Amino acid sequence: MAERQRNQFARVYGYGVAGIFTIHFFVNIGMVLGLLPTVGIPLPFVSYGGSGLWGFTVLLFVFVKLDAHRMSYDH
Structure with missing residues (x-):
C-alpha cells in the first residue's frame, strides 16, 4: 500500500508503519525463541x-485514511 501512494509523506509514513510492525514482529519471535x-x-x-492497542490502532488507521484520501483523487 505504501508504494502506490502519490504523496511522499503518505509513502514514508506507510513504510514507517510497516517497519514498526516488522520490528515488533521479529523482536517478539526472537524473545519467544530465546534468541x-x-x-x-x-x-x-x-x-x-490499552496504550499499545491504541498506539497501533492509531498508526494503522491514519495510514488507512491516507490511502482512502489517495483513492478520492484517483477518480
Whole structure:
C-alpha cells in the first residue's frame, strides 16, 4: 500500500508503519525463541493494556485514511 501512494509523506509514513510492525514482529519471535533478551514491547493488537492497542490502532488507521484520501483523487 505504501508504494502506490502519490504523496511522499503518505509513502514514508506507510513504510514507517510497516517497519514498526516488522520490528515488533521479529523482536517478539526472537524473545519467544530465546534468541533475544525479554524486553517489554507489546505484541501488536494482542498484548494486554490499552496504550499499545491504541498506539497501533492509531498508526494503522491514519495510514488507512491516507490511502482512502489517495483513492478520492484517483477518480
